Structure formats: C-alpha cells, structure tokens
Amino acid sequence: MISIKNLHAKVEDKPILKGLNLDIKPGEVHAIMGPNGAGKSTLGNVLAGRDGYEVTEGSVVMNGKEMLELEAEERAREGLFLAFQYPVEIPGVSNLEFLKASVDAVREHQGKPALDSVNFLKTAREKIKSVNLDQSFLKRGVNEGFSGGEKKRNELMQMMMLEPQLCILDETDSGLDIDALQVVANGVNAMRDPNRSFIVVTHYQRLLDYIVPDYVHVLADGKIVKSGGKELALELEEKGYGWLENGEA
Amino acid sequence: MSTVFQTQQLAALNASNGWLTAINEAGKAAFAEAQWPSRKTEAWKYCSLKALADHAFDAAATASTTAEQLAEITQIAGLDAYQLVLVNGQLQAELSSAMALSQVSLFSGADAEQQTLIADRLQQARLQPGHHLFNDLNDAALADGVLVQIGKNSRLDKPLQLVSISTGDNHVVNSRVIVVLETGAELTLIEQFASLANDSSFTNNQTEVLVGDNARFNHYRLNLMESDARFIGTTLVDLQRDANYDSFHLGLGSVLTRNDLIVNHNVGGSHAEIAGVYVPKDSQLVDFHTDIEHRVAHCTSNEVFRGIINDQAKAVFNGRIHIHKDAQKTLAELSNKNLLLTNKAEINTKPELEIYADDVKCAHGATVAQLDNKARFYLQSRGIGEQEAQVMLSFGFINELLDGLKVEAIGDWLRPVLAHRFGRDQVFSAEQTGDL
Numbered sequence: 001m002i003s004i005k006n007l008h009a010k011v012e013d014k015p016i017l018k019g020l021n022l023d024i025k026p027g028e029v030h031a032i033m034g035p036n037g038a039g040k041s042t043l044g045n046v047l048a049g050r051d052g053y054e055v056t057e058g059s060v061v062m063n064g065k066e067m068l069e070l071e072a073e074e075r076a077r078e079g080l081f082l083a084f085q086y087p088v089e090i091p092g093v094s095n096l097e098f099l100k101a102s103v104d105a106v107r108e109h110q111g112k113p114a115l116d117s118v119n120f121l122k123t124a125r126e127k128i129k130s131v132n133l134d135q136s137f138l139k140r141g142v143n144e145g146f147s148g149g150e151k152k153r154n155e156l157m158q159m160m161m162l163e164p165q166l167c168i169l170d171e172t173d174s175g176l177d178i179d180a181l182q183v184v185a186n187g188v189n190a191m192r193d194p195n196r197s198f199i200v201v202t203h204y205q206r207l208l209d210y211i212v213p214d215y216v217h218v219l220a221d222g223k224i225v226k227s228g229g230k231e232l233a234l235e236l237e238e239k240g241y242g243w244l245e246n247g248e249a
Numbered sequence: 250m251s252t253v254f255q256t257q258q259l260a261a262l263n264a265s266n267g268w269l270t271a272i273n274e275a276g277k278a279a280f281a282e283a284q285w286p287s288r289k290t291e292a293w294k295y296c297s298l299k300a301l302a303d304h305a306f307d308a309a310a311t312a313s314t315t316a317e318q319l320a321e322i323t324q325i326a327g328l329d330a331y332q333l334v335l336v337n338g339q340l341q342a343e344l345s346s347a348m349a350l351s352q353v354s355l356f357s358g359a360d361a362e363q364q365t366l367i368a369d370r371l372q373q374a375r376l377q378p379g380h381h382l383f384n385d386l387n388d389a390a391l392a393d394g395v396l397v398q399i400g401k402n403s404r405l406d407k408p409l410q411l412v413s414i415s416t417g418d419n420h421v422v423n424s425r426v427i428v429v430l431e432t433g434a435e436l437t438l439i440e441q442f443a444s445l446a447n448d449s450s451f452t453n454n455q456t457e458v459l460v461g462d463n464a465r466f467n468h469y470r471l472n473l474m475e476s477d478a479r480f481i482g483t484t485l486v487d488l489q490r491d492a493n494y495d496s497f498h499l500g501l502g503s504v505l506t507r508n509d510l511i512v513n514h515n516v517g518g519s520h521a522e523i524a525g526v527y528v529p530k531d532s533q534l535v536d537f538h539t540d541i542e543h544r545v546a547h548c549t550s551n552e553v554f555r556g557i558i559n560d561q562a563k564a565v566f567n568g569r570i571h572i573h574k575d576a577q578k579t580l581a582e583l584s585n586k587n588l589l590l591t592n593k594a595e596i597n598t599k600p601e602l603e604i605y606a607d608d609v610k611c612a613h614g615a616t617v618a619q620l621d622n623k624a625r626f627y628l629q630s631r632g633i634g635e636q637e638a639q640v641m642l643s644f645g646f647i648n649e650l651l652d653g654l655k656v657e658a659i660g661d662w663l664r665p666v667l668a669h670r671f672g673r674d675q676v677f678s679a680e681q682t683g684d685l
Contacts, residue, residue: 048630051622076632088627092645092652096685100676101641102631109632117676139685141645141652142627158631 018222185210276388394425
C-alpha cells in the first residue's frame with residue numbers, strides 16, 4: 001500500500017525526520033507512538049503535503065506512485081487522508097458545500113460518477129448521525145465553533161465520506177473523553193477493510209484499547225527506534241519512552 | 250468652474266413645490282455655490298465622480314416596463330414582506346401591496362402634522378456632519394418622498410420592502426425616504442436599489458431615520474444596480490434613548506456607488522450594529538463612508554465591513570468614530586477587512602477615530618488580507634484544488650456576514666448571487682437544507 005523509505009524532513013531549517021522507514025500493507029493498522037517532539041505530527045503533515053515541511057531525502061510510494069511529487073490535493077485524490085490534530089475553523093464555508101466539493105474532486109479523479117445533491121445529502125445525513133453529531137452541523141461553517149471532540153468527529157465524518165485508502169489519524173484521541181473516544185474508535189473500526197490501511201499516531205496507549213493495531217512503532221528523534229505487536233504499547237505505557245531514547249533498546 | 254452635471258441639474262430644477270419651497274431654495278442656493286469635489290476634497294479623495302461630471306443626463310425617463318421584468322429583478326425568494334415599488338422615483342401603487350401602501354404616506358399627501366414632522370427632519374438633515382452637494386441637490390429637487398411612521402409600541406408584522414428601480418437610460422432620480430419610529434416601535438425595512446440592464450441613470454437617494462426611545466430598527470440597504478448605474482446615497486440615523494439600530498449594507502458594485510452612513514447616538518443606552526459587504530469587479534467603484542457620532546454617555550456601536558475587490562475595481566472604506574467630550578462609557582468597535590483578488594484591484598481603507606472622552610473602550614482595525622493558508626491547506630488536503638479552495642474561501646469571507654443576518658431569507662437569497670459572482674455556484678439550495 002505505502003512504502004516510506006529513508007524519509008528526512010526539515011521544518012524551518014530544523015531537521016525533524018531523520019531517516020524514517022515504514023512499510024504498510026493493505027488492511028493493516030499501524031500505531032505510531034513516541035514522546036513529544038519525536039516528529040509524530042511532522043510525519044502526518046509531510047505525508048499530506050503541507051507547505052513549510054521540506055523533504056530533504058527519501059521517498060513515499062503509495063500504490064506505485066511517488067507521493068512527494070504530488071500537490072496536497074492530488075495526494076488526497078489518490079486516497080490519502082489526514083485527520084488533523086487541530087482541524088482549522090473556516091467560518092462562512094458551509095460544511096456541506098465543503099464536503100460536496102471534496103467528494104466531487106476525489107470521485108472525479110478516481111473515475112467514479114458524481115453524486116447528485118439529493119443522494120449526497122442523504123449519505124451525509126447518515127454519516128453525520130453515525131458520528132453522533134447533530135444534523136445542523138452540516139449547515140454550519142466548517143468546524144466553526146465546534147468543541148474539540150466535535151472537530152475530531154467531523155474529521156471522522158469526512159473520512160467516511162471520502163473512503164480513503166490510507167487514513168492517517170494524527171492524535172485524534174488527544175483531549176477526547178472516553179465516550180467521544182469510543183465514537184471515533186467505532187467509526188474507524190467500521191471502516192477497517194482488507195483494502196484500507198491506517199496510521200494511528202498517538203501519545204497515549206488508551207486509544208489502542210479501542211483501535212487494536214497490527215503493529216506498534218516507536219518514533220524517537222525522527223526515526224523508528226522499535227517496532228512490535230500490540231503488546232509493545234502496553235510495555236510503553238508501563239515503562240515510558242526513556243529506555244528507548246537512551247539507546248538501550 | 251461648474252461641471253456639465255451641475256449646470257444641467259440647476260437648469261432642470263422646478264421653481265416651487267408648495268410647502269417644500271423653503272427647503273428647495275436652501276438646497277438650490279447651496280448646490281449652485283458648491284465646489285465640485287476633486288482629489289483635494291478629503292471626503293471624495295478616492296471617489297472619482299468622472300461618471301457624473303461631464304455626463305449629460307436626460308430628464309426623468311418614462312420607459313415602460315412589464316410587471317414580469319420588475320418581478321424578476323426585485324423578488325427576494327422566500328421573503329415574506331410588504332412590498333412598495335418605486336419606478337424612476339414614482340410610486341407604483343399597482344405593483345405595491347395594499348398593506349405597504351397603508352403604512353406609508355407621500356410627502357405630497359402629507360397632512361399638516363406630517364408636514365411639520367417632515368420639515369423638521371429635512372432641516373435636521375441639513376445640519377448633519379458630512380453634508381455634501383448631492384444632499385443639497387436632493388433638497389433642491391425635492392418634490393415628493395416616502396414617509397414611514399410606526400406608532401408608539403407598535404410594529405409591522407412583516408418587513409417593509411422598499412424597491413427603487415430605474416428603468417430608462419440616462420436620467421436622474423432624486424429620492425427621499427423618512428422613517429420615524431415612535432417610542433417602543435419596531436420595523437424591519439429593506440431598501441433595495443435595482444436597475445434594468447444598460448441603464449446609465451443616476452440615483453441620488455437620501456434616507457433619514459429617527460429611532461425613538463426603546464424602539465428597534467432593522468435596516469437592510471442593498472445596492473443591486475447594474476454595472477452602468479450611478480448611485481449616491483446618504484443614510485442618516487438618529488438614535489434616541491435605548492434605541493437599537495441593526496443594519497446590513499451591500500454594495501454589489503457599479504461604475505459609481507457611493508454610500509454615506511451617519512449614525513447619531515443622541516441619548517444614552519442606544520446601540521448600533523452595522524455590517525456591510527462590497528464586492529466590486531471590472532472597473533467598478535464602491536465607496537462606503539460611515540460616521541458614528543457618540544454624542545452622549547453609555548452608548549455602544551459595533552461595525553464590521555468586508556470587501557472583496559476583483560479585476561481593476563476600486564473600493565473605498567472610510568469609517569469614522571467620533572466620541573464627544575461627554576460620551577463616557579462608550580463602547581465602540583470597528584473592523585474592516587479586505588481581500589484583493591488581483592494586482593490591479595485597489596482598496597483605500599481608513600479607520601478614523603476622534604476621541605474626546607477619557608473613559609471609553611474603542612477598538613478599530615483595518616486589514617488588507619491574504620487568504621488564510623491553514624484554511625487553504627485544509628481544503629486542499631481534502632482533494633479540493635488550489636484555485637477552487639481560493640474561491641471557496643473568498644466567498645466564505647463574505648458569507649460569514651450573510652450567516653449573521655436576522656432576516657434569513659435575505660441571506661439565503663444573496664448567497665447564490667454572491668457565490669455565482671465568485672465563480673462557484675452553490676450546490677445546495679435553501680429548500681434542501683431548510684430543515685438542518
């Protein structure tokens with residue numbers, strides 16, 4: 001599905017990613033954990049193609065295509081989706097008009113027929129219900145005045161509408177209470193599919209009780225320093241990250 | 250040296266209009282002496298009057314228009330209002346609703362009491378700050394006007410929609426509206442200025458409002474004329490004790506659209522909420538001059554104007570807040586944000602604060618902004634192309650103010666009009682999303 005090789009990236013001339021390697025096969029869920037400042041959020045932003053993140057070395061190949069050569073919108077159309085840690089508020093742009101433009105662009109690129117407004121609205125109503133948001137959120141400005149948890153659920157809602165192949169969840173669990181966490185986890189679990197992969201970036205093991213990963217990786221100082229199965233998350237919860245950063249691993 | 254415009258307008262003035270003669274003569278004398286504004290005239294510095302100066306206008310035309318034509322340009326879908334239609338300044342009873350007609354009086358039909366009231370308002374208007382030669386012309390040419398009076402503690406159950414349309418080529422319309430809300434009264438007034446295509450007429454409008462004690466006035470002033478139409482308008486608002494003025498101003502853009510808004514806080518406790526949008530394109534010019542006069546203590550005002558200027562169009566925003574010596578405890582805010590879509594688009598924005606009281610809170614800001622990069626990336630990360638993202642965000646910048654309108658039908662109606670203007674039609678109609 002996606003193969004990240006020797007990825008180096010800088011932010012404002014400061015190297016953050018320093019040779020990251022990761023291979024993800026279709027259907028797999030990979031959790032990436034690590035201490036603050038390890039480069040977790042940088043990874044998501046680099047993969048999504050955000051300005052200001054300069055890739056100095058390496059490659060990211062998804063379904064045979066080099067992602068690093070594509071614009072952010074082209075990556076999204078290829079099926080890459082980043083659920084943001086801090087979704088931005090866009091007053092004046094209605095959630096519904098935004099979603100329609102987004103789904104239209106992605107479907108057109110993928111050669112799928114466009115959804116007419118009636119069917120689209122029907123689907124959108126179903127999806128927003130499934131993430132426990134009131135229907136009125138469709139009409140409101142994108143994330144405008146949403147609480148932290150509502151923003152995360154709106155990210156999930158977009159992910160459901162776009163049906164991406166690779167979903168990157170950037171600290172989607174941060175700041176959520178357990179009820180909201182379960183809503184998000186249920187949504188993600190419902191989307192698990194033999195052809196869809198997930199990168200779940202998190203600071204806390206708690207999320208992984210609800211979204212059970214196939215692999216857990218520890219990111220420290222811009223590199224993956226340890227990989228294992230889901231039991232690694234529990235070990236990290238118990239011991240912290242210190243033992244890995246000190247090079248004892 | 251006077252312009253063709255001045256010479257011609259003076260010559261066209263009638264000698265006398267009955268009980269209005271005094272005001273006619275005062276206006277005429279002042280207009281005859283008025284200096285034509287130039288780049289050196291502060292209030293008109295960035296507002297070129299080229300479209301008027303040497304333009305020869307005809308006397309008011311009598312072009313015939315069909316009811317269908319009028320309906321097409323004046324109907325605000327979904328708006329339940331009492332409509333009053335003026336074509337080239339003449340009230341059209343057959344196009345107006347009976348209820349609207351019963352709520353208004355014409356100056357020409359005013360009884361003695363109303364004449365006193367009108368004359369007093371007209372005199373007051375001559376003393377207002379920023380009074381200019383087009384106000385003089387309006388006084389000089391005044392033959393008739395519309396008086397809306399809402400009695401003590403009463404209200405009209407629907408908005409009053411006052412539609413002014415110019416239909417013929419090349420004529421001049423001087424129009425006048427006076428609104429008086431007595432103590433505790435409420436009114437929503439929608440002033441809609443429209444024109445038929447290829448209409449190079451000039452509309453010189455003046456609307457004066459007295460909002461009595463504890464009265465509420467919701468005001469929409471929509472400049473929706475075609476590109477060739479010339480428009481100069483003045484709105485004077487006098488706020489009495491605890492009066493509330495809530496308004497929205499739209500300048501869609503034309504070869505000349507100039508609006509002056511003067512709000513007087515005359516007695517304590519009054520509040521003014523003013524929002525406005527301008528979106529000129531091509532070679533259009535839109536100018537908003539606003540002046541909030543805090544004359545007494547304990548009044549508040551909040552003003553937000555946003556503009557998007559496209560092509561080689563030009564916009565002017567001059568927002569003055571004048572806090573007089575005795576106006577302690579005033580809260581006044583003013584914000585003006587602009588987006589320039591091209592290198593040739595131009596905005597001249599100037600917040601102007603004059604504060605003579607020492608215990609006030611006053612904030613102002615004017616920006617000429619770029620679009621928010623974070624928001625643009627967010628849209629792009631969802632597959633939306635850069636250009637489309639730009640269009641969506643530009644529209645959103647304006648739409649934010651439409652979302653706040655109390656008469657939702659106006660927002661619902663304007664949204665697709667403005668979205669179309671920015672090259673991206675709305676997908677969902679107001680009917681489709683009505684239950685959300």
